[in-house]
Amino acid sequence: MNYISTRGAGIGERHTFSDILLGGLAKDGGLYLPAEYPCVTAQELDTWRSLPYADLAYEILRKFSDDIPDEDLRSLTRRTYTASTYSNVRDHESASQITPIKTLGVENGTTVSLLELSNGPTLAFKDMAMQLLGNLFEYTLAKHGETLNILGATSGDTGSAAEYAMRGKQGVRVFMLSPHQKMSAFQTAQMFSLQDPNIFNLAVVGNFDNCQDIVKAVSNDHAFKANNKIGTVNSINWARVVAQVVYYFKGYFAATQSNAERVSFTVPSGNFGNVCAGHIARMMGLPIEQLVVATNENDVLDEFFRTGVYRVRTAAETYHTTSPSMDISKASNFERFVFDLLGRDPSRVLQLFRDVEEKGGFDLAASGDFARVKQFGFVSGRSSHADRVETIRDAFNRHGTMIDTHTADGLKVAREHLIPGVPMIVLETAQPIKFGETIREALQREPERPAAFIGMEELPQKFDIVSADPGVVKAYIAERV
Ligand SMILES: *Cc1c(COP(=O)(O)O)cnc(C)c1O
Numbered sequence: 001m002n003y004i005s006t007r008g009a010g011i012g013e014r015h016t017f018s019d020i021l022l023g024g025l026a027k028d029g030g031l032y033l034p035a036e037y038p039c040v041t042a043q044e045l046d047t048w049r050s051l052p053y054a055d056l057a058y059e060i061l062r063k064f065s066d067d068i069p070d071e072d073l074r075s076l077t078r079r080t081y082t083a084s085t086y087s088n089v090r091d092h093e094s095a096s097q098i099t100p101i102k103t104l105g106v107e108n109g110t111t112v113s114l115l116e117l118s119n120g121p122t123l124a125f126k127d128m129a130m131q132l133l134g135n136l137f138e139y140t141l142a143k144h145g146e147t148l149n150i151l152g153a154t155s156g157d158t159g160s161a162a163e164y165a166m167r168g169k170q171g172v173r174v175f176m177l178s179p180h181q182k183m184s185a186f187q188t189a190q191m192f193s194l195q196d197p198n199i200f201n202l203a204v205v206g207n208f209d210n211c212q213d214i215v216k217a218v219s220n221d222h223a224f225k226a227n228n229k230i231g232t233v234n235s236i237n238w239a240r241v242v243a244q245v246v247y248y249f250k251g252y253f254a255a256t257q258s259n260a261e262r263v264s265f266t267v268p269s270g271n272f273g274n275v276c277a278g279h280i281a282r283m284m285g286l287p288i289e290q291l292v293v294a295t296n297e298n299d300v301l302d303e304f305f306r307t308g309v310y311r312v313r314t315a316a317e318t319y320h321t322t323s324p325s326m327d328i329s330k331a332s333n334f335e336r337f338v339f340d341l342l343g344r345d346p347s348r349v350l351q352l353f354r355d356v357e358e359k360g361g362f363d364l365a366a367s368g369d370f371a372r373v374k375q376f377g378f379v380s381g382r383s384s385h386a387d388r389v390e391t392i393r394d395a396f397n398r399h400g401t402m403i404d405t406h407t408a409d410g411l412k413v414a415r416e417h418l419i420p421g422v423p424m425i426v427l428e429t430a431q432p433i434k435f436g437e438t439i440r441e442a443l444q445r446e447p448e449r450p451a452a453f454i455g456m457e458e459l460p461q462k463f464d465i466v467s468a469d470p471g472v473v474k475a476y477i478a479e480r481v
Pocket residue numbers: 124125126157158235268269270271272273274275325326406429430
């Protein structure tokens with residue numbers, strides 16, 4: 001399997017899965033994709049139907065990572081996808097399924113279900129990919145006798161998923177910046193209660209944008225970056241995307257009896273990483289009818305899928321909503337889909353994303369390419385705070401199921417795209433406890449708390465307060481690596 005950049009640099013060069021695992025952008029600023037998508041045969045689909053999650057992950061990942069010996073990959077997936085890691089289930093019988101499916105009911109002739117992706121250590125779907133990444137990083141670094149220092153900024157979900165995935169891993173340290181006293185008590189406790197010596201929580205006196213600016217400043221200091229082996233784990237990381245392909249297959253098998261059936265997925269979307277994995281599953285041959293992109297008030301993606309106009313937002317145009325993990329001004333993985341939409345023409349992708357940088361966006365409405373969005377199965381919708389509250393209430397009162405705000409955005413939009421006879425699977429991206437305030441507003445009751453999290457806020461916390469100054473953060477890192 002060879003990987004290429006969406007902007008065309010290095011055509012003819014060879015990049016394996018392991019080559020691109022630890023990096024971010026390609027050197028021309030593009031994103032990596034396989035030179036061609038591997039296909040699944042009807043026979044493979046038949047045999048995969050009954051596989052446990054870890055073995056299904058092995059079968060899918062080996063198509064993308066043929067430079068990792070089979071027996072090593074098998075042991076990595078078996079260590080990653082264990083019932084004990086994904087044990088925060090609400091129904092105890094389902095932990096061994098890793099991503100259990102929960103049927104809500106039949107609406108308009110369609111079975112609507114939730115695919116539970118948030119039973120991992122930090123109660124959000126990012127654990128699904130990040131846990132694999134932790135094991136892959138440790139494996140690859142050991143093989144080459146290297147170390148890596150991960151620097152990141154978080155307002156909640158990504159940072160904690162990264163820390164729980166990397167804790168105790170040989171050769172890896174994590175330096176995670178978060179805005180001091182601006183995360184919820186739950187999120188703060190989740191990150192700061194980690195006592196592992198390779199995890200460093202830096203509480204930055206400032207806001208999330210300050211944290212992001214510091215990461216950018218440090219990453220732009222190329223000498224510092226190289227000397228201190230600085231890396232990232234952001235959502236454009238290819239291994240994260242491909243790890244997410246697995247649960248589309250798992251969800252498909254759980255919702256169907258035979259491979260003659262088709263299903264639709266609705267995906268609460270921010271940076272387009274999750275739904276990009278659905279697109280790849282579909283390109284591989286998984287019988288997906290629709291991929292429904294659900295956004296909140298930050299509707300960059302909904303606007304594109306409705307009109308063909310991609311217009312990134314300024315900071316002032318970006319809303320802070322009650323589904324904060326979908327609050328984006330641009331979607332960092334979107335370029336991967338645009339590459340396929342344009343028939344994999346890197347020179348056009350380069351031009352369009354130059355337009356994004358110079359003019360703030362592009363318009364494909366008049367081009368024949370936009371019409372092909374439908375052929376790729378994409379539709380979209382948006383949801384507001386009032387919709388979230390209403391949907392959380394409805395799911396609880398009608399189906400007895402408590403859902404989080406992001407999943408509520410998904411369910412709201414899913415209902416606008418039901419096709420009779422085609423099961424609709426909504427991806428559940430977080431558990432309600434993470435966004436308790438809106439649960440209390442909608443239901444006048446406390447969110448469900450998994451047993452492992454009882455009393456978490458009372459645990460001792462380990463963190464260091466730093467000023468919003470790249471120099472201070474650099475010195476902090478240099479003293480510890
Ligand atoms: C990150 C996140 C999303 C958005 O996923 P993308 O891959 O960025 O589209 C949605 N919901 C939750 C809870 C998240 O943490």
